[in-house]
Amino acid sequence: MALTGIQIYKLLPKTNCKECGYPTCMAFAMKLAAGQEDLSKCPYASDEAKEKLSAAAKPPMRAVTIVTNDHQLTTGAELVMYRHQKKFFNPAPLMVRVKDTASADDLNETVEEVGNYSVDRVGMTFTLDGFAVQNDSGDASTFASCVESVKSKTDMPLTLIATDPNSMSAALEKVGDSRPLIYAATKDNIDQMGQLAKKYSCPMVVKSSDGLDELAELSEKASGAGVEDIILDPGDRDLHNSLVSFTQVRRLALRKFEPFGYPIISFPGEGASSVEEEVNLAAQHIAKYANVIVMDSFSPAIAYNLLTLRLNVYTDPQAPIQLQSGIYQVGSPDEKSPLCITTNYALSYFAISGEVEATGRPSWILVVDTEGLSVLTAWSAGKFDADGIAAHIKQFDAADKVNHNSLILPGGVAILKGETEENLPDWKILVGPREAPGIGGYFRQNAQIWEG
Numbered sequence: 001m002a003l004t005g006i007q008i009y010k011l012l013p014k015t016n017c018k019e020c021g022y023p024t025c026m027a028f029a030m031k032l033a034a035g036q037e038d039l040s041k042c043p044y045a046s047d048e049a050k051e052k053l054s055a056a057a058k059p060p061m062r063a064v065t066i067v068t069n070d071h072q073l074t075t076g077a078e079l080v081m082y083r084h085q086k087k088f089f090n091p092a093p094l095m096v097r098v099k100d101t102a103s104a105d106d107l108n109e110t111v112e113e114v115g116n117y118s119v120d121r122v123g124m125t126f127t128l129d130g131f132a133v134q135n136d137s138g139d140a141s142t143f144a145s146c147v148e149s150v151k152s153k154t155d156m157p158l159t160l161i162a163t164d165p166n167s168m169s170a171a172l173e174k175v176g177d178s179r180p181l182i183y184a185a186t187k188d189n190i191d192q193m194g195q196l197a198k199k200y201s202c203p204m205v206v207k208s209s210d211g212l213d214e215l216a217e218l219s220e221k222a223s224g225a226g227v228e229d230i231i232l233d234p235g236d237r238d239l240h241n242s243l244v245s246f247t248q249v250r251r252l253a254l255r256k257f258e259p260f261g262y263p264i265i266s267f268p269g270e271g272a273s274s275v276e277e278e279v280n281l282a283a284q285h286i287a288k289y290a291n292v293i294v295m296d297s298f299s300p301a302i303a304y305n306l307l308t309l310r311l312n313v314y315t316d317p318q319a320p321i322q323l324q325s326g327i328y329q330v331g332s333p334d335e336k337s338p339l340c341i342t343t344n345y346a347l348s349y350f351a352i353s354g355e356v357e358a359t360g361r362p363s364w365i366l367v368v369d370t371e372g373l374s375v376l377t378a379w380s381a382g383k384f385d386a387d388g389i390a391a392h393i394k395q396f397d398a399a400d401k402v403n404h405n406s407l408i409l410p411g412g413v414a415i416l417k418g419e420t421e422e423n424l425p426d427w428k429i430l431v432g433p434r435e436a437p438g439i440g441g442y443f444r445q446n447a448q449i450w451e452g
């Protein structure tokens with residue numbers, strides 16, 4: 001169990017020597033209790049203290065890695081219940097399930113389609129994360145052939161789903177040096193599955209069919225048998241029960257209840273009666289608190305929405321996604337092209353650049369450093385003002401880029417027009433639309449500025 005700050009303090013030397021970097025032993029103890037410091041920073045900690053504090057220093061949730069030749073997928077190692085307390089670290093991998101009863105053509109098509117899916121968003125490229133291959137046939141050699149076939153077509157990490165240890169063993173023989181996730185050890189097969197996990201150095205899921213008490217027992221049994229990388233399946237599938245059990249497991253993990261100090265896996269399709277329900281479940285599990293998600297449905301629309309949600313949930317709330325300030329090109333603009341201005345909050349930039357691109361009119365976008373704040377937030381915080389706009393116009397030689405000296409302000413900050421004109425007397429300050437989707441109409445209505 002975790003120790004409180006006071007309990008930890010009683011184990012420290014209490015000399016306040018400051019060598020750990022903190023002014024008092026109490027301050028250091030509080031940091032240790034929060035899991036934000038390492039006891040090794042105190043050179044005077046006794047052996048007894050080290051032993052007793054090892055639980056406090058240990059991360060509440062283990063990081064588990066699934067490996068293929070070229071990919072390494074790490075999940076878990078989360079430290080908080082709510083992202084605003086710190087942040088979430090390892091975005092939950094999204095895998096797609098394929099079954100060994102599928103025809104070769106269907107299997108190839110799914111693996112190719114999922115493997116090739118990629119989308120650019122806010123300057124980053126997102127893909128799905130792997131495949132879960134299921135022994136639906138119940139036949140060991142069919143399963144092994146299917147796993148071998150999938151592995152020959154993709155380097156993405158794999159989860160192997162089988163209840164029969166013989167099928168699992170046959171499949172593991174086919175994956176070479178990869179370390180797929182074994183799914184799953186249950187009360188009926190945990191001894192054999194645990195032996196396979198150790199033999200092949202693979203992470204392993206323990207799955208409960210009878211609530212969290214059984215899950216804790218299975219987890220303890222697996223770790224007691226020497227399996228270090230464990231993932232938990234509480235067995236609940238529907239919206240309500242999966243929310244309750246996932247939340248309890250995360251909460252207890254953070255309280256250092258060791259049997260639950262591992263990531264959680266979810267199967268949204270198993271709790272859904274339609275694709276829409278599966279996506280709803282997956283969205284819930286991304287937010288609370290799955291660390292690996294196996295989907296039965298795939299389409300670019302589903303993937304895009306879930307990946308976007310995941311990006312938002314796993315973005316550090318104290319460090320918005322930012323761009324470098326500067327002048328960016330949309331298409332191949334020239335001196336007659338429009339010049340827009342926005343802030344360096346990535347979503348602001350990509351919203352406006354996407355809409356500008358859709359107009360087909362090449363343009364310049366001047367990005368002002370507002371420490372990652374969006375337009376209105378930056379304006380209300382005093383970080384997007386006329387002085388800053390003028391400074392960026394000069395710093396990035398905007399006058400050399402265009403011959404019309406017209407600058408389009410976001411409509412939401414029309415109030416800056418007068419002051420910006422005072423700061424930039426050689427420029428004509430225009431007020432653009434309030435929202436990015438209005439840029440197409442705005443360009444059409446004012447086309448004479450850039451075509452005249």
Ligand code: SF4
Binds near residue numbers: 012014016041
């Ligand atoms: S180094 Fe150890 S003894 Fe010194 S202040 Fe820090 S915790 Fe206390």
